[in-house]
Amino acid sequence: MDSVLTTVALPLALGIIMFGLGLSLTVDDFRRVATAPRAVAVALGCQLVLLPLICFGLVKVLDLEPHLAVGMMLLAASPGGTTANLFSHLFRGDVALNVSLTAVNSVIALFTLPLITNLAIDHYGLEDEVSLPFSEVVQVFAIVLVPVGIGMLVRARSLAFAGRMERPVRIGSAVILAALVLAVLVDQREEAAGYVQDIGLATALFCALSLVTGYVVPRLAGVREEQAIASSMEIGVHNATLAIYVAVEILDNTEMSVPAAVYSLVMFVFATLWGLLLTKKLVKTPQPA
Numbered sequence: 001m002d003s004v005l006t007t008v009a010l011p012l013a014l015g016i017i018m019f020g021l022g023l024s025l026t027v028d029d030f031r032r033v034a035t036a037p038r039a040v041a042v043a044l045g046c047q048l049v050l051l052p053l054i055c056f057g058l059v060k061v062l063d064l065e066p067h068l069a070v071g072m073m074l075l076a077a078s079p080g081g082t083t084a085n086l087f088s089h090l091f092r093g094d095v096a097l098n099v100s101l102t103a104v105n106s107v108i109a110l111f112t113l114p115l116i117t118n119l120a121i122d123h124y125g126l127e128d129e130v131s132l133p134f135s136e137v138v139q140v141f142a143i144v145l146v147p148v149g150i151g152m153l154v155r156a157r158s159l160a161f162a163g164r165m166e167r168p169v170r171i172g173s174a175v176i177l178a179a180l181v182l183a184v185l186v187d188q189r190e191e192a193a194g195y196v197q198d199i200g201l202a203t204a205l206f207c208a209l210s211l212v213t214g215y216v217v218p219r220l221a222g223v224r225e226e227q228a229i230a231s232s233m234e235i236g237v238h239n240a241t242l243a244i245y246v247a248v249e250i251l252d253n254t255e256m257s258v259p260a261a262v263y264s265l266v267m268f269v270f271a272t273l274w275g276l277l278l279t280k281k282l283v284k285t286p287q288p289a
Contacts, residue, residue: 022151
């Protein structure tokens with residue numbers, strides 16, 4: 001992939017997206033986790049345990065090529081994306097819970113992302129080709145968390161400015177992500193047809209299973225409807241930019257970034273359709289007192 005993309009566009013994309021997340025966060029968002037322990041625990045359990053297991057089973061059943069399989073596991077290990085907050089708002093989810101989950105999960109992923117990805121690399125015998133050193137992941141998350149901190153500081157100093165910047169930053173993030181996805185697919189254009197066939201099905205199934213798991217498991221655990229919707233969006237809408245960054249910049253393997261690139265397209269469609277189903281069918285169903 002072009003060096004300008006890896007050295008400028010990818011860090012810029014991450015910076016803008018995480019700065020936008022910071023603009024929507026306050027210290028109280030982290031404190032609020034204690035007020036909804038069941039919803040948070042169930043959602044994080046789905047994100048950190050169930051999702052990697054589901055993804056691993058999926059890539060084994062579909063018998064994906066090792067690099068693509070590791071790319072799928074990297075995607076599964078990535079935290080929820082900031083767009084999840086928007087989907088939660090649109091489809092009557094608990095946005096406050098969503099924001100808190102995004103914040104907490106982004107920090108936890110500092111430890112779980114390299115663990116899960118390295119286990120996948122080892123399982124597929126690729127340790128001689130790629131590796132994900134913990135020290136480099138710390139550097140990545142420093143790049144990620146510093147813009148979040150700056151965004152939170154800006155919000156604390158000027159709430160009005162943070163409110164005005166929210167929409168432009170969100171639009172800018174979407175544009176940059178679209179450019180990254182296009183760059184990945186162009187870079188891998190010779191194998192594009194095969195990827196669409198293999199990864200298209202894998203990402204579609206994984207996205208659908210993520211969204212449904214994120215809703216059904218919390219509901220079975222007694223979590224309220226609006227919290228379950230927030231959990232569903234958090235678990236189904238991943239930070240694809242982070243997965244692409246790690247694959248390209250840290251693992252130096254563009255092929256591993258393809259699942260995240262394709263997923264970023266699939267998740268917008270699936271999250272919208274799932275949200276419409278929830279609001280038109282499930283949410284209208286009378287809930288027991």
